[in-house]
Amino acid sequence: MRRYLKFTYAALVYAFLYLPLVVMVVYSFNASRFSMQWKGFTLHWYDALIHDASLIQAALHSLTIAAVSATVACFIGTVTALAIHRWRFVGRKAIHAVLFVMMMSPDIVIGISLLVLFIALSLPLGFWTLLMAHVTLCMPFVAITVHGRLQGFDPHVVEAARDLGAGELEVWRHIMLPMTMPAVLAGWFMSFTLSLDDVIIAFFTTGPTFEVLPLRIYSMVRLGLKPEINALCAAMILITAVAVVTTQWLLKEQK
Amino acid sequence: MKDSRFFRRLVVTAILAWMALFAFGPNLLVLLASFGRASGTTFVEPGFSLHNYLRLLEPAYGRIMLSSLWLAGGVTLICLVCGYPFAAILARTRAPWRNALLLLVVIPFWTNSLVRTYAMIAILNANGIVNRLLLAMGLIDAPLPMMYSSGAVLAGLVYALLPFMVLPLYAALERLDQRYVEAARDLGATPARTFARVIVPLTMPGIVSGCMLVFLPALGMFYVPDVLGGAKGMLLGNFIRDQFLTSRNWPFGSAASVAMTLVMGLMLLLYWKSNVRLSRREWI
Numbered sequence: 001m002r003r004y005l006k007f008t009y010a011a012l013v014y015a016f017l018y019l020p021l022v023v024m025v026v027y028s029f030n031a032s033r034f035s036m037q038w039k040g041f042t043l044h045w046y047d048a049l050i051h052d053a054s055l056i057q058a059a060l061h062s063l064t065i066a067a068v069s070a071t072v073a074c075f076i077g078t079v080t081a082l083a084i085h086r087w088r089f090v091g092r093k094a095i096h097a098v099l100f101v102m103m104m105s106p107d108i109v110i111g112i113s114l115l116v117l118f119i120a121l122s123l124p125l126g127f128w129t130l131l132m133a134h135v136t137l138c139m140p141f142v143a144i145t146v147h148g149r150l151q152g153f154d155p156h157v158v159e160a161a162r163d164l165g166a167g168e169l170e171v172w173r174h175i176m177l178p179m180t181m182p183a184v185l186a187g188w189f190m191s192f193t194l195s196l197d198d199v200i201i202a203f204f205t206t207g208p209t210f211e212v213l214p215l216r217i218y219s220m221v222r223l224g225l226k227p228e229i230n231a232l233c234a235a236m237i238l239i240t241a242v243a244v245v246t247t248q249w250l251l252k253e254q255k
Numbered sequence: 256m257k258d259s260r261f262f263r264r265l266v267v268t269a270i271l272a273w274m275a276l277f278a279f280g281p282n283l284l285v286l287l288a289s290f291g292r293a294s295g296t297t298f299v300e301p302g303f304s305l306h307n308y309l310r311l312l313e314p315a316y317g318r319i320m321l322s323s324l325w326l327a328g329g330v331t332l333i334c335l336v337c338g339y340p341f342a343a344i345l346a347r348t349r350a351p352w353r354n355a356l357l358l359l360v361v362i363p364f365w366t367n368s369l370v371r372t373y374a375m376i377a378i379l380n381a382n383g384i385v386n387r388l389l390l391a392m393g394l395i396d397a398p399l400p401m402m403y404s405s406g407a408v409l410a411g412l413v414y415a416l417l418p419f420m421v422l423p424l425y426a427a428l429e430r431l432d433q434r435y436v437e438a439a440r441d442l443g444a445t446p447a448r449t450f451a452r453v454i455v456p457l458t459m460p461g462i463v464s465g466c467m468l469v470f471l472p473a474l475g476m477f478y479v480p481d482v483l484g485g486a487k488g489m490l491l492g493n494f495i496r497d498q499f500l501t502s503r504n505w506p507f508g509s510a511a512s513v514a515m516t517l518v519m520g521l522m523l524l525l526y527w528k529s530n531v532r533l534s535r536r537e538w539i
Contacts, residue, residue, distance in 0.1 A: 009341065010344050010345070017417065019384070021374050024374040079269075083267060104467060106472055108477070109282075109285075112512055113284065116505070197368065221369065221478075221481075229373065233367075241362050248361065
């Protein structure tokens, strides 16, 4: 009895989480433009997406920003994680605390504070400002993931390598790097999805010269249900799902 | 040796400089702006007065703050009450299934929440799934107007943020040492008492971080009311955005943002306390 109750409850929560997404994906294949009635299967809306040049442009902008900011965030985040793991210095605990606070900060607070910074430095809003904003958003996630991985290290491995005559460089090349790599890659995919997901920070930190996909969706969505938007959103979900499955797989590999 | 010390100093300085520029700098500027006055040409006229904060407390704006806090509180409570048993079920599932079930929570967690909010339209619409189901069952005669109401915003926020509650709760519940629960039972505690006195205190960090991950975005996700309609002036996020983009009163918007940061600070303090209490207990 209890088992069935648990099973039903979990099934209900999953239904709540997935029903809207499934309905949206199904309707992205619906031939009818204006109604919720099913009028047959079509790929027309996907075809329309591919031929919308400005939409493709926005999608390319989004993917570029996601890939570049993930790479930069990974570099800074990994260096930070290694520094607070290996070295003892003044401000080490403070860095850790700041990373945590940055991770918890609401997007809108990050967005407007960076907007104020960019305006104060009189930087024109566009690619570079959005890139800096997304690196700021993603870097703490990378640093915390990599740091967590480093904490799980067996320190004896390094000691053993030292005893066997490995120098600092060899320890890095043959031990630290291979062992942190899965966490760094997971951090990269995490940053990539974070950047693709973000609406609020991009809303404040990019300009009309550099439109990204979530902002494009935001301006389309305010007009209500449209099959093209369904198709676009379905494509976004697919990209996210692939990135998430890859991240999980990478994080599992290391255990 | 000298080289490595130089390298070390260089790296640490670079990290600290990066943080000063992108973490401290912007927040300091917002704090400074919140004490200033609006200006047509330079956005902010520097000064030192608390009038923006006092204005936030005026009835017209105080009402927005209160209704936003109230709505976010409701969203957090619903997510906690629905998410806790769900996370507990997940944490008790056997290994091969558990990873798959967990992945099904992680995917919506990372999916664009604007996309997910948009998906809610097809559910809440006049001819959406819920209305059609209720009509088919004969429970209602005409479609319920669910869109463009504060209920729709509440539902949208719960939908968008539920995974953010479930994952920290899951992490805490998975780490929970079952021997404590068994010990409480053996000593004669009722299930309710075991839950209140053992399970909840031991999973408190998870509860607080889940609440933080739901409550703070629920104050700020301005696109949810935009997409689902209704409650137009209810979210602090919409208010801040409008001050920055339409009213062009940056100092006033900054003051609201500082207020939000203070709420975050309060929640972080709670989190820290719950962690400290837990680790102290482990030493006894």
